[in-house]
Amino acid sequence: MDLLAQLNASQREAVTWVDGPALVLAGPGSGKTRVLTYRVAYLVRECGVSPRRIVAVTFTNKAAREMKERLLRLLGPQCEALTVGTFHAICARILRREGGLLGFAPSFTIYDRDDQLAVVKRILKEMNFDEKLYRPGAVHALISKAKNELVSPEDYRPGSYREEIAARVYARYQQALRESNALDFDDLLMYVVKVFQNHPDVLLRYRQQYSHVLVDEFQDTNVAQYVLLKLLAEEHRNLFVVADEDQSIYSWRGADFRNIQRFREDFHGARTILLERNYRSTQTILEAANAVISHNIHRTPKTLFTDRGGGIPVIVHEAYDEQEEGQFVLNEIQRRVADGECRPGDCAVMYRTNAQSRAIEEAFLRGGQPYKLVGATRFYERREIKDSIAYLRILYNPADAVSLNRVINTPPRGLGDKTLGTLFSWATELGCSGWDALHILRDKAQDDGEEHPFGARAAAALLRFLHLWEELVEASETTDAAALLQQVLEATGYEGYLRDGTEEGEDRWNNVMELLAVAAQYSGVPNSLAVFLEEVALVSDVDDLGEQPDAPVLLTLHMAKGLEFPVVFIVGMEEGILPHSRSSTSAEELEEERRLCYVGITRAKDTLYLVHTFRRSSYGRSEPSEPSRFLRDIPSRLLHGHRPQAAAKPRAARRLSSASTRRGPQRPAAANPPQEPAFQAGDRVVHPKFGEGTVKESKLLGDDEQVTVEFAEKGKKMLLARFAKLEKVR
DNA sequence: GCGTTACATATTTTT
DNA sequence: TATGTAACGC
Numbered sequence: 001m002d003l004l005a006q007l008n009a010s011q012r013e014a015v016t017w018v019d020g021p022a023l024v025l026a027g028p029g030s031g032k033t034r035v036l037t038y039r040v041a042y043l044v045r046e047c048g049v050s051p052r053r054i055v056a057v058t059f060t061n062k063a064a065r066e067m068k069e070r071l072l073r074l075l076g077p078q079c080e081a082l083t084v085g086t087f088h089a090i091c092a093r094i095l096r097r098e099g100g101l102l103g104f105a106p107s108f109t110i111y112d113r114d115d116q117l118a119v120v121k122r123i124l125k126e127m128n129f130d131e132k133l134y135r136p137g138a139v140h141a142l143i144s145k146a147k148n149e150l151v152s153p154e155d156y157r158p159g160s161y162r163e164e165i166a167a168r169v170y171a172r173y174q175q176a177l178r179e180s181n182a183l184d185f186d187d188l189l190m191y192v193v194k195v196f197q198n199h200p201d202v203l204l205r206y207r208q209q210y211s212h213v214l215v216d217e218f219q220d221t222n223v224a225q226y227v228l229l230k231l232l233a234e235e236h237r238n239l240f241v242v243a244d245e246d247q248s249i250y251s252w253r254g255a256d257f258r259n260i261q262r263f264r265e266d267f268h269g270a271r272t273i274l275l276e277r278n279y280r281s282t283q284t285i286l287e288a289a290n291a292v293i294s295h296n297i298h299r300t301p302k303t304l305f306t307d308r309g310g311g312i313p314v315i316v317h318e319a320y321d322e323q324e325e326g327q328f329v330l331n332e333i334q335r336r337v338a339d340g341e342c343r344p345g346d347c348a349v350m351y352r353t354n355a356q357s358r359a360i361e362e363a364f365l366r367g368g369q370p371y372k373l374v375g376a377t378r379f380y381e382r383r384e385i386k387d388s389i390a391y392l393r394i395l396y397n398p399a400d401a402v403s404l405n406r407v408i409n410t411p412p413r414g415l416g417d418k419t420l421g422t423l424f425s426w427a428t429e430l431g432c433s434g435w436d437a438l439h440i441l442r443d444k445a446q447d448d449g450e451e452h453p454f455g456a457r458a459a460a461a462l463l464r465f466l467h468l469w470e471e472l473v474e475a476s477e478t479t480d481a482a483a484l485l486q487q488v489l490e491a492t493g494y495e496g497y498l499r500d501g502t503e504e505g506e507d508r509w510n511n512v513m514e515l516l517a518v519a520a521q522y523s524g525v526p527n528s529l530a531v532f533l534e535e536v537a538l539v540s541d542v543d544d545l546g547e548q549p550d551a552p553v554l555l556t557l558h559m560a561k562g563l564e565f566p567v568v569f570i571v572g573m574e575e576g577i578l579p580h581s582r583s584s585t586s587a588e589e590l591e592e593e594r595r596l597c598y599v600g601i602t603r604a605k606d607t608l609y610l611v612h613t614f615r616r617s618s619y620g621r622s623e624p625s626e627p628s629r630f631l632r633d634i635p636s637r638l639l640h641g642h643r644p645q646a647a648a649k650p651r652a653a654r655r656l657s658s659a660s661t662r663r664g665p666q667r668p669a670a671a672n673p674p675q676e677p678a679f680q681a682g683d684r685v686v687h688p689k690f691g692e693g694t695v696k697e698s699k700l701l702g703d704d705e706q707v708t709v710e711f712a713e714k715g716k717k718m719l720l721a722r723f724a725k726l727e728k729v730r
Numbered sequence: 731g732c733g734t735t736a737c738a739t740a741t742t743t744t745t
Numbered sequence: 746t747a748t749g750t751a752a753c754g755c
Contacts, residue, residue, distance in 0.1 A: 058744085059744045059745075060744045060745080061744085061745085062744085063744080086744080086745065087744095087745075088744095088745045089745085110745090112745080113743080113745090131750085132738090185745050186745090188745080189745095217744080220744075249742080250742085250743080250744075252741085252742070252743085253742090253743065253744085253745095255744095352741075352742075353741055353742070354741085354742085355740085355741090355746090355747095358746090375743090409731095412731080412732080414731070415731090416731045416732075417731085418731080419731090537745090538745065539745090540743095540744080540745070556741090556742065556743090557742080558741095558742050558743070558744085559742095559743090559744090561744085562744090580741055580742075581741090582740095582741055582742090583741075583742085592742095596742080617746080618740085618746085619739085619740065619746060619747090620746040620747085621746090
């Protein structure tokens with residue numbers, strides 16, 4: 001197969017630019033994944049680069065998996081030798097090998113956000129800081145920010161009182177992690193940089209191994225990631241990065257798209273290649289996207305183009321409230337499906353905040369429309385899954401305090417705050433670990449009469465737990481992850497604990513069984529427990545099991561990045577939602593909101609709906625809403641539907657007519673309209689494009705009227721009276 | 731130690 | 746609205 005024949009000129013240039021640094025500025029839908037994979041294939045096949053000398057870094061497991069799959073097709077079994085993975089997975093692997101240099105045992109546990117928060121909370125309590133005043137999430141965010149910027153607790157220079165608190169917690173936090181032989185996500189990056197900086201011999205080894213470094217979504221790198229790449233690549237300079245600053249939507253997590261500028265400065269003479277040709281969307285959609293993003297000041301102008309004709313206009317719709325917004329989306333999807341224009345699975349509904357999914361879901365539920373909700377509660381964040389994994393973790397890494405705390409009284413075994421508090425303060429007093437303290441307790445209890453600070457009942461409960469753990473540790477030496485998990489479940493009576501007769505209990509138990517199935521995939525693998533734990537620590541979701549049914553997808557704009565759909569609905573196009581009220585304080589944040597909107601728009605291949613409401617309730621309060629400023633950025637020639645105005649008068653008038661009838665729970669939307677519809681079944685009408693037809697049904701929808709017409713020549717269509725220019729005949 | 735009730739709280743979340 | 750935590754009582 002000729003690799004290059006399948007690429008356009010810019011893509012080919014990117015793929016074949018072999019020596020020296022390169023920056024590919026790739027617009028949405030411009031084939032960047034193709035460029036990355038073909039470049040790897042090109043290096044191996046045409047340039048004779050050994051696969052083991054190539055490393056390709058992504059942000060998500062999904063992206064890494066996709067790249068691996070494509071490479072398998074291009075290169076065959078050779079691709080086994082490639083290093084393809086997420087920053088975190090690659091760093092974890094390096095640290096399992098080199099972590100000893102920083103004093104870590106290779107069996108370290110990786111703490112996810114949940115675990116991290118648990119540590120922060122414990123420390124806040126320990127240091128007597130009021131959780132109300134210093135919320136764990138906020139403190140943790142500051143710590144994480146510091147780590148992403150490679151600032152150690154010693155180097156941390158607080159610039160505010162809040163940061164002063166964070167600095168103290170940070171120091172204690174790092175100590176706590178060390179005591180638990182645990183690293184958090186940020187540590188994985190920070191410590192690899194530290195190893196490289198402090199041990200030139202180690203750095204040299206990795207530099208020599210990886211002669212070619214490729215990075216996807218480079219605009220999302222944080223400082224730590226950038227420094228890491230720079231260390232790895234500054235000698236051979238074969239650093240190839242793909243970026244789109246317009247899709248930078250994670251700055252609040254430390255991503256810094258100024259790394260693009262840093263790259264240009266640090267890697268002088270880097271080849272810059274623009275991928276502006278879009279293979280995804282219609283011209284109309286691209287123009288709308290360009291119109292929105294061009295208002296950002298901090299960007300290098302870039303103009304997408306396509307040869308996919310004009311396409312249909314972007315449909316702007318105002319619904320009365322979020323119920324009718326959902327109803328509108330549902331109606332439109334069902335109408336298009338009925339007309340054979342698309343399948344349900346071609347449609348996606350995107351929103352700014354997860355809470356918005358609810359109204360959409362309710363509408364779909366009412367209408368009997370199945371849907372796929374992406375990323376609500378992720379599998380590995382479920383309580384029962386975290387519990388199960390925590391048991392396995394304390395068997396593999398007994399120092400893991402967060403996991404121990406999690407399970408020591410789960411299911412309840414009479415070990416409450418009091419007893420545990422006593423246990424740990426006793427351990428501190430004795431200058432030993434909690435486990436050591438338990439052993440000491442056992443010795444004392446056996447010698448009968450020796451002093452210890454527990455009552456008989458508490459002591460017995462503690463010793464029962466110690467015994468349980470010891471048995472499982474013994475088992476862990478000979479059994480694999482799945483068998484061990486099964487044993488854990490049995491020994492703890494976890495099934496009985498979960499299956500409490502409720503449906504939720506059944507669901508939870510089923511999830512545990514699913515986890516067991518995942519574990520079973522590691523049977524026969526050497527060190528199956530270690531491998532399994534690493535996998536579940538770094539993978540946030542199980543593989544979308546079997547691609548499932550043909551149903552519309554509901555997801556946040558953030559999660560939509562990297563995806564595409566023929567039909568896209570962006571709902572909640574309102575001030576305060578998009579842009580979000582919490583992000584409207586600074587120009588930078590506003591630009592990010594704009595990029596978020598841009599990401600959403602550019603997900604659409606053929607049809608784009610931008611939906612806003614007249615009033616919306618949040619936190620149980622219903623308030624009038626204003627159309628998003630981003631709507632005003634789109635030229636009206638691209639729109640189908642009225643251009644939302646800020647004008648107050650007609651809106652106020654409409655509110656009276658609608659508000660009087662539109663309220664009330666459970667009532668299906670669009671029933672009991674305030675005025676008579678202008679059309680009714682049986683009316684003969686004429687449409688400028690579709691010709692003559694008969695009205696089948698008409699109902700008020702939001703502030704408009706939805707008319708279903710059977711046209712003599714064009715068949716059944718659903719139209720909005722306000723735009724359709726329908727005229728009654730006769 | 732564990733279940734109940736009052737009260738504050740409220741984006742986005744690749745790993 | 747709905748969720749999670751703190752305080753309270755058994």
